[in-house]
Every structure is written in C-alpha cells, then in structure tokens.
Amino acid sequence: MSLLFSFALVVLPFLPGFDGFSWHTQRECRYSSEDLKDIEFIHRYIYNKLEQVRYNSTLNKFIGYTELGVKHAEKWNQDGTADQTHTNVDGYCRPNAELYFKNILWHTVEPSVEVLSVKSGSQRHSTMLVCSAYNFYPEGIKLTWLRDGKEVKTDVTSTEELYDGDWYHQIHSYLELTPTSGETIACQVQHSSLPKPKIYNWDPSMSDGDRNKVIIGTSGLVLGLILSLAGVIYYKKKSTGRILVPTS
Ligand SMILES: *[C@@H]1O[C@H](CO)[C@@H](O)[C@H](O)[C@H]1NC(C)=O
Numbered sequence: 399m400s401l402l403f404s405f406a407l408v409v410l411p412f413l414p415g416f417d418g419f420s421w422h423t424q425r426e427c428r429y430s431s432e433d434l435k436d437i438e439f440i441h442r443y444i445y446n447k448l449e450q451v452r453y454n455s456t457l458n459k460f461i462g463y464t465e466l467g468v469k470h471a472e473k474w475n476q477d478g479t480a481d482q483t484h485t486n487v488d489g490y491c492r493p494n495a496e497l498y499f500k501n502i503l504w505h506t507v508e509p510s511v512e513v514l515s516v517k518s519g520s521q522r523h524s525t526m527l528v529c530s531a532y533n534f535y536p537e538g539i540k541l542t543w544l545r546d547g548k549e550v551k552t553d554v555t556s557t558e559e560l561y562d563g564d565w566y567h568q569i570h571s572y573l574e575l576t577p578t579s580g581e582t583i584a585c586q587v588q589h590s591s592l593p594k595p596k597i598y599n600w601d602p603s604m605s606d607g608d609r610n611k612v613i614i615g616t617s618g619l620v621l622g623l624i625l626s627l628a629g630v631i632y633y634k635k636k637s638t639g640r641i642l643v644p645t646s
Contacts, residue, residue: 424441440455453483464558508534513585513600516572541585
C-alpha cells in the first residue's frame with residue numbers, strides 16, 4: 399500500500415489588482431507508510447501559478463526556482479528560517495499523520511452486497527448473474543463465484559474496483575451460466591472489514607425487478623377493483639335514491 403497525503407493550505411490569497419495577482423503558499427505532508435520513516439514537509443511559495451521557492455524538509459533547505467526565489471532561498475537558508483521551518487515535520491505533519499492513520503486510514507467499512515440475475519448477452523448460457531459490492535472501504539476486495547461450494551473460474555468477468563469519489567468503492571463481478579435445478583450459486587466476498595469470507599447465495603426464485611413488477615401490477619389491480627366497487631356502490635345508491643323520491 400502506498401499513500402501520499404498532501405494537505406494544501408492557501409495561506410494568503412492576495413489580490414491587489416482587478417485581473418488579479420495571486421500569491422499563495424501550499425504546505426504538504428508527504429509519507430508512504432505508517433511508520434512515517436519517509437515523512438517530508440514541503441512548503442511552496444507560488445506567485446501567479448509559478449512556484450518561486452520551495453522548502454524541502456528532507457534537504458532542510460529552501461530551493462529557488464526563479465531569480466527572486468533564489469534570492470529568498472539564499473537568505474532563508476542562512477538566517478535560521480530553514481531550521482525553524484523544519485520543526486513542522488514533528489510539530490505539524492507527524493501528529494496529523496498519526497491522527498489520519500488512527501481515525502481514517504485503518505477504518506474499514508463492510509460492503510453491501512447483492513446477487514442478481516441480469517439479461518445474458520451470450521448464446522451459450524441462459525443466465526447471467528451479477529454480484530455487486532457497494533460502499534466498501536478501503537480498496538482491495540475479492541469476489542469469488544461458488545457453485546455448490548466450489549470455485550468457478552470460467553465465464554467470469556469483473557469490473558475494476560471503481561472509486562465513488564467519497565472514500566467508498568464498488569465492484570461488479572459477472573458469471574454466465576446455465577443453472578441446473580438444486581444447485582447453489584453463491585458469491586463469496588473477502589475484504590479487510592470481514593474477519594472471514596462472507597457468502598451471499600443467489601435466490602433464483604425471483605429477481606428484484608420481477609418482484610417490483612408483480613408488486614406494481616398487484617397494487618394497480620387492487621386499486622382498480624376498489625375504484626370499480628366504489629363506482630358500482632355509488633351508482634346503486636344514486637339509482638336507489640331516485641326510486642325513493644315520492645312520485646305522486
Ligand atoms: C525533497 O528532497 C528529496 C531529496 O532530494 C527528494 O527525494 C524529494 O523528491 C524532494 N521532494 C519534493 C516534493 O520536492
């Protein structure tokens with residue numbers, strides 16, 4: 399696992415002119431493992447999108463990238479600014495990195511999984527099943543198809559692990575098959591949130607889509623019956639009422 403965390407902080411957006419002159423600085427804490435052995439503090443000074451000077455804690459030096467930046471770097475490397483800036487490694491980066499590992503990076507969230515049948519595109523097989531795992535964290539999951547407990551490897555395709563953009567991921571694995579009656583088809587999920595592999599059986603009785611159609615159809619029928627019944631009662635009452643009106 400390789401992690402790179404940058405925490406950007408715009409310290410001074412400074413806009414004296416209408417079209418804008420922009421001056422900002424960006425602080426980054428970079429590290430790739432939990433032991434934080436390679437932790438690095440970077441502080442960039444950027445004027446109009448051009449990086450002028452950068453502090454790099456690994457070198458404990460400022461490096462200038464423009465004429466002005468070079469002048470600043472020379473000065474700051476000598477007057478103690480570099481050493482002063484270096485204190486951010488232990489004062490700012492390390493405690494934050496530890497918090498991130500403790501509170502976020504080592505958390506796990508179990509996926510919600512469903513196994514459904516979808517239309518098969520192939521001629522060879524009658525059925526295509528999809529095993530979808532949603533909203534798991536972190537990345538790194540394994541879906542395996544089991545046919546009566548034995549792993550199936552042929553006619554299996556899968557998407558990549560897709561990033562949802564909100565820390566969570568999803569993945570979809572497809573199995574094409576011609577089911578025989580009595581067998582059990584299952585999707586096995588392995589993920590760091592689960593102490594042991596979890597198995598989700600496919601329920602061939604009815605797909606969710608079919609079930610919804612039946613529910614909607616039945617509700618429509620019931621509603622129709624109620625309305626016609628109400629109509630009949632109303633009509634009966636009205637006609638009875640008319641008869642009740644004295645005729646003499
Ligand atoms: C900081 O300096 C080290 C050592 O030269 C280098 O490996 C690293 O890439 C530099 N980091 C940045 C962001 O410039």
